[in-house]
Amino acid sequence: MPVPIEYRDAAPDVRAVFDDIKRTRQVADVNNFWKYLAHDPVTLRRTWESVKEVMAPGKLDVLTKEMLYLAISVSNGCGYCIASHGAAARKAGMTEAMFGELMGVVGMANETNRLANGYRVPIDPMFEW
Amino acid sequence: MPVPIEYRDAAPDVRAVFDDIKRTRQVADVNNFWKYLAHDPVTLRRTWESVKEVMAPGKLDVLTKEMLYLAISVSNGCGYCIASHGAAARKAGMTEAMFGELMGVVGMANETNRLANGYRVPIDPMFEW
Amino acid sequence: MPVPIEYRDAAPDVRAVFDDIKRTRQVADVNNFWKYLAHDPVTLRRTWESVKEVMAPGKLDVLTKEMLYLAISVSNGCGYCIASHGAAARKAGMTEAMFGELMGVVGMANETNRLANGYRVPIDPMFEW
Amino acid sequence: MPVPIEYRDAAPDVRAVFDDIKRTRQVADVNNFWKYLAHDPVTLRRTWESVKEVMAPGKLDVLTKEMLYLAISVSNGCGYCIASHGAAARKAGMTEAMFGELMGVVGMANETNRLANGYRVPIDPMFEW
Amino acid sequence: MPVPIEYRDAAPDVRAVFDDIKRTRQVADVNNFWKYLAHDPVTLRRTWESVKEVMAPGKLDVLTKEMLYLAISVSNGCGYCIASHGAAARKAGMTEAMFGELMGVVGMANETNRLANGYRVPIDPMFEW
C-alpha cells in the first residue's frame, strides 16, 4: 500500500508543486491527498494546476465553489473528500446551519433524480429553449 | 407507460398540490415532473412539501440552492433534472459564465473523488476535529 | 453501432439460448437485450444462465425479485432496464399503487444514503451484532 | 466533526421527533442517524416524517420495503445504511437465505444495467405501452 | 439550450484549441463535446490539455487507455461518452470480440463490487501490504 511522500523525501518536481500549494493556500504542510498523488508527479502537477484554476474566485466565489465540491463528494460517498472539502468549506465561511441546508438540497436532489428516472418523465418543451 | 395528469383531469388532492406549486413559483402550469408524480398523490404531496421547504431561501439563497441541485443532477446524469434545474438556476440568476464555473467544479470533484478512492488516502487528523 | 441479431440469423449456440429464454418465459420472441448480447455468445449464455438462476422463485417470490431489480435500475438510471423490468414487475403482479410505493422507497433510500454519508454517521454497536 | 446529540441534551423540537421515533418503532433509544441529523432540527423532522410515511405498511408490506431500502443501500455502497437497514430488514423477517437471494438480484441488476448501457440497447416497442 | 460553436464562429482562443485537437488527432473537425465546451474557453483549454496528457501513449498504450475510458463511461451510463470512446477504442484497435470481453469485465466488476459492499467483507491483511 502506498505511503504518503513527505516534503523532506520528495523529488524537486514534487517539492515545486508542494511549495505552490502551501503558498497558494497559506498552509504549513499539504494534506494527505497530495502526498499520495506525489507517487505520480505528472498527475500531481496536472491535478493541482486544474484544482487551482477551477477553485480560484471568478464568477462564483470560493465559498460557493467549496460547497458545490462538498455536495458532489457527499453524493458520491467519498469519505476522504467529504472530510477535506467539509473542512475547506467551513474555512471559507460555511456555518453549520448552511451545511444543514446544503445537506437538505443534496438529499432532495438525489431523491427527485430517481423519481424522474423511474417515472420516465419527458423534458418539457420550455426547458429546451 | 404513464401519461402526465393534467390539471383538468386531476382529483382534488392533486389539484391542491398543483395550485400550491403554481402559487409558490408564480407559474401558469406545473412542469411534467409533477404531472407524472400525480399518479401517486401521497408521494406528490410529500415531495412537493419537502422541495418547498428545502428550496426556500434560508441561510443559503435560492440561487446557491439551485446551483447545488443542478450540480448533483449533472453528477448523477439525470437528463430531466439537468434540464429542469438548469432552467431554474438560470431563472434564479445563474449566467452562462457561472454555469461554466459550476461545471468545472463538478468535473474536478468527480475526478478527485476517484483519485482519493484509488490511492486509498487516509483522512488527515486535522480534518477530524 | 451493433444491430440486434434476430433468431433467423443466429448461430446454433445463440439459438439455443434464445430457445431457452422463450421456453422459460413463455414468450414468442426474446427482447432486444438478448438480441444485442448475442454478438458475444459466451456473455449471452453466462448472463442468461445467471439471470435464470437468480430470478427463479426461491425464498423470495418472483414479484419481490422483479421489484428489487426495478428499484436498482431506477436508482442507477438505466433507461432500458427501467422499461424492461418495469414491464416484468407489472407482469408479475405489481400494480401502479405498488409501483408508487416502491418509488417512494427508492427516493427516500437515495436521500438518506447521502444524509448518512454527509454527517459521517458511525455505525451503532447494536447493528454490528 | 459533529457529535451525536443525546436525548438529555436535545432541544424540545428534537426531543419531540425522538419521542415519535421511539414510540413508532418501539425502541428505547434512536439510532445514530437521527442523533446526527438532530444538528438540523428542520431536516430531522422532515426526514423522519417522510421515512415514517414511506415505510408504513401499505400496498407493500414492511418486509418488502425494508428489503428494497437495503438493496438500494448496498447498490450505492452506503456503509451505515447497509448496517442499519440490514438490521431493520432482519427484524422485519428477512432470513439469511432471503438476504442471499436479495444480494443475487442486486448483483445481477448492477451487471445487466451496464450491459444494457454498453450495448446501447434500444427499448422494445412492447415495453412502451 | 447551448448550441455547438463551429470553427468559423469561434474566438481565437477557442480556434487555437480546436486546431491543436485536429492536429493531434489528425481529424478534419472536432467532435461535439469540444464544440459545446467552447462556451467556456477556460474549461475547454484545461480539459483538452489534460485529456491530451492523460491519453498520450506512456506506460500504457493508447488502446488500453481508450478501453479503460470506455469501461468507466459504460459503468457510469454516459451515453455520449460510450459512443465517442467506443469509436475511439475501435479506431485504436479494439475488435468486437475485445469489446465483448471488456463488457464482461465491466458487468462482473459492477456485480461483485455490490456483493463486497453487501456482505461487508473486511480487507484481507495480505492486500494491505
Place this chain on the structure above:
Amino acid sequence: MPVPIEYRDAAPDVRAVFDDIKRTRQVADVNNFWKYLAHDPVTLRRTWESVKEVMAPGKLDVLTKEMLYLAISVSNGCGYCIASHGAAARKAGMTEAMFGELMGVVGMANETNRLANGYRVPIDPMFEW
C-alpha cells in the same frame, strides 16, 4: 454480522468451489470475499464460475482485464475491491507507473462524463455508424 466461513468449517459444495479457486489461482487459501459469499453456496458457485470465465485470458490478456476491473472498482468507490483487484493487477504485472496512468484515465473519464452530461452534448452522427 456474518463471519467468514473457513475451509475446515465449510460444507462439501463450498469446499468444492474453494478447491477450484485455490487450484485455478495457485493460492494456499481463498480471500475473504469468497469466505463471506460462502454463506450462500449458490451465489458462491455462480459468482466464481462467472469470474473464472470472464477473467480467463482471451482476446484481452489477464493484465488488461485486471486493470479494467480495478478501474471500475475505483470509480465505484468499493474499498474491498480496490484492495483486492489492486493486488491482483500488480500480481499480473501492473507497475506503480502503470497504476498512475490508469488512475489518470479513471479521473479524466469521471470528469468528462459529467461535462458531457451537463452540456447535454448530442452524439455526433459519425459515432452512430
